[in-house]
Amino acid sequence: MDFTQSPASRHSLRRAHEDFVDGICGARKWAFLALLDIKMRYRRTFLGPLWITISTTTSFILMAMLFSAVIQNDIHRFLPYVGGGMIVWSFLSSVINEAPGIFISSQHIIDSVKQPLTTHVLRSVCRHGLIFLHNLAAYGVVCFVVDHAFDRHALLLLLSLPVLFFTSYFLALLLAMIGARFRDIAQMVGIATQILFFMTPIFWRQSDIPGGRKYWIFANPIYHLIEIVRAPLMGKPPSLLSFAVCGGLLILAGLSSYLVFLFFRRRIWYWL
Amino acid sequence: MSRITLDHVTVDIPVYTAKSRSLRHRLLSSRIGGQIGLAGGDRVVVRALDNVSLEIEAGQRVGLIGHNGAGKSTLLRIMAGLCEPTDGTVLTQGRVSSLLSMNALMDPEMTGRENMDLVGAMIGIPSRNWGKVCQEVAAFTELGEFLDLPFRTYSSGMRLRLTFALLTLQNPDILLLDESIGVGDVRFSQAAAQRMADLTRNSSIVVVATHSKKTMRALCSSVIWMEHGRIRAFGPTDEVLDAYIASQLDEPSEPQGTPQIR
Numbered sequence: 001m002d003f004t005q006s007p008a009s010r011h012s013l014r015r016a017h018e019d020f021v022d023g024i025c026g027a028r029k030w031a032f033l034a035l036l037d038i039k040m041r042y043r044r045t046f047l048g049p050l051w052i053t054i055s056t057t058t059s060f061i062l063m064a065m066l067f068s069a070v071i072q073n074d075i076h077r078f079l080p081y082v083g084g085g086m087i088v089w090s091f092l093s094s095v096i097n098e099a100p101g102i103f104i105s106s107q108h109i110i111d112s113v114k115q116p117l118t119t120h121v122l123r124s125v126c127r128h129g130l131i132f133l134h135n136l137a138a139y140g141v142v143c144f145v146v147d148h149a150f151d152r153h154a155l156l157l158l159l160s161l162p163v164l165f166f167t168s169y170f171l172a173l174l175l176a177m178i179g180a181r182f183r184d185i186a187q188m189v190g191i192a193t194q195i196l197f198f199m200t201p202i203f204w205r206q207s208d209i210p211g212g213r214k215y216w217i218f219a220n221p222i223y224h225l226i227e228i229v230r231a232p233l234m235g236k237p238p239s240l241l242s243f244a245v246c247g248g249l250l251i252l253a254g255l256s257s258y259l260v261f262l263f264f265r266r267r268i269w270y271w272l
Numbered sequence: 273m274s275r276i277t278l279d280h281v282t283v284d285i286p287v288y289t290a291k292s293r294s295l296r297h298r299l300l301s302s303r304i305g306g307q308i309g310l311a312g313g314d315r316v317v318v319r320a321l322d323n324v325s326l327e328i329e330a331g332q333r334v335g336l337i338g339h340n341g342a343g344k345s346t347l348l349r350i351m352a353g354l355c356e357p358t359d360g361t362v363l364t365q366g367r368v369s370s371l372l373s374m375n376a377l378m379d380p381e382m383t384g385r386e387n388m389d390l391v392g393a394m395i396g397i398p399s400r401n402w403g404k405v406c407q408e409v410a411a412f413t414e415l416g417e418f419l420d421l422p423f424r425t426y427s428s429g430m431r432l433r434l435t436f437a438l439l440t441l442q443n444p445d446i447l448l449l450d451e452s453i454g455v456g457d458v459r460f461s462q463a464a465a466q467r468m469a470d471l472t473r474n475s476s477i478v479v480v481a482t483h484s485k486k487t488m489r490a491l492c493s494s495v496i497w498m499e500h501g502r503i504r505a506f507g508p509t510d511e512v513l514d515a516y517i518a519s520q521l522d523e524p525s526e527p528q529g530t531p532q533i534r
Binding site for chain 2: 002003004005006007011012015026028029032033036040043108109110111112113114115181266269270271
């Protein structure tokens with residue numbers, strides 16, 4: 001409750017560290033806020049949050065039908081692949097797209113109630129995480145309908161989902177800080193996600209690219225993030241490379257967002 | 273024991289803009305506000321607080337007065353710990369309750385009760401007390417069935433009742449209030465004054481920024497008079513208020529906040 005604030009580094013670094021830890025520990029707060037966001041968005045609609053499920057399932061069923069026709073593939077095999085890729089992609093892209101504007105759009109809260117700044121980022125990531133889990137359940141139902149069975153590899157999700165969530169949280173925190181200071185970042189991120197969508201094997205398979213040019217895929221961290229979730233759903237283990245890249249990304253994003261937050265937390269209020 | 277100590281606190285707010293030069297010229301010609309200067313290069317900096325030192329002890333009810341842009345809101349934000357000073361040290365002891373832009377947190381689409389849950393989650397009231405707090409809030413606001421209607425249907429006075437009740441009923445050690453306190457009706461003002469008196473009797477600190485001298489005389493034991501981001505005077509309510517009014521009568525044509533360029 002008591003606090004001392006000054007530009008002296010021992011004070012400001014300690015406050016930033018406390019903010020970082022308190023934010024994550026205040027799970028009840030950000031989970032409540034995230035749930036509330038979802039509830040509010042679908043308030044006064046007839047179907048409520050069921051709309052999330054409807055929009056995702058419709059789009060991946062239609063996309064799977066279309067693309068299995070385009071590349072002449074069997075829809076029963078192709079649909080679980082496209083669906084798995086799409087739900088992870090839509091989670092990642094919405095987190096990344098929203099991130100640069102988080103502090104800016106939470107300005108009214110930051111300016112009136114004292115609480116960990118990380119809460120706002122956690123709230124956003126948690127909201128998209130909840131939508132993702134919602135979609136995952138719908139995906140399960142669709143897979144059941146097309147007779148796609150999950151096997152023991154699906155248990156790998158217990159490892160890969162936390163990796164996915166934490167990595168995207170750290171990335172979002174980093175982007176939120178940079179985006180608050182440099183307003184052009186939001187635009188750049190928007191363009192980048194659009195391009196990444198086409199560069200990532202979601203509607204096509206990595207086997208569609210000839211061996212010598214696979215670097216297009218392997219150099220793309222988004223591919224690995226999708227793969228560690230999608231492969232277990234398809235009944236095979238993700239490649240070690242994918243796990244290694246995701247682990248590395250998690251550590252890198254965690255460290256860099258922590259350090260940037262440590263040194264620049266005190267400036268965030270001034271950037272808004 | 274609650275206490276607020278500010279030691280040589282300065283707040284420089286940089287104005288980031290794609291065209292800082294042209295904005296700079298515009299700001300220089302404006303007649304109200306704090307001091308505007310240049311921090312290296314093209315960046316425009318507004319000095320919102322300039323070397324402010326003060327100490328507020330437990331049990332004090334302090335009013336903040338001064339022109340628009342004199343630094344009242346920034347001072348409140350510094351006390352609340354919302355922003356960190358550019359220079360100097362802030363020491364705050366005690367649990368701070370602040371809702372500086374009163375309606376900021378409330379969602380207009382949600383009912384009064386849902387908003388109570390929202391604010392409760394934000395300020396982090398332990399859930400075992402929450403039911404009791406809610407009942408107290410409902411009683412204090414006298415909103416009755418309105419609590420089940422969306423917040424957007426509330427009048428500004430009703431909004432104030434709800435936010436004020438939420439802020440004070442969790443017994444904060446330090447209560448910080450911005451200008452909006454003025455919109456309540458007479459009945460509310462009396463209840464609010466009573467509530468603040470109770471708080472300070474329990475050795476809390478209340479700091480209120482308001483332009484209403486009447487509110488200030490009714491609520492505050494002492495007043496801080498801000499000018500150009502500095503403290504012009506800090507003393508007993510009547511003394512400071514009289515001096516403030518006198519200074520306004522003396523120089524009616526000269527705006528108090530004429531910016532100083534560094």
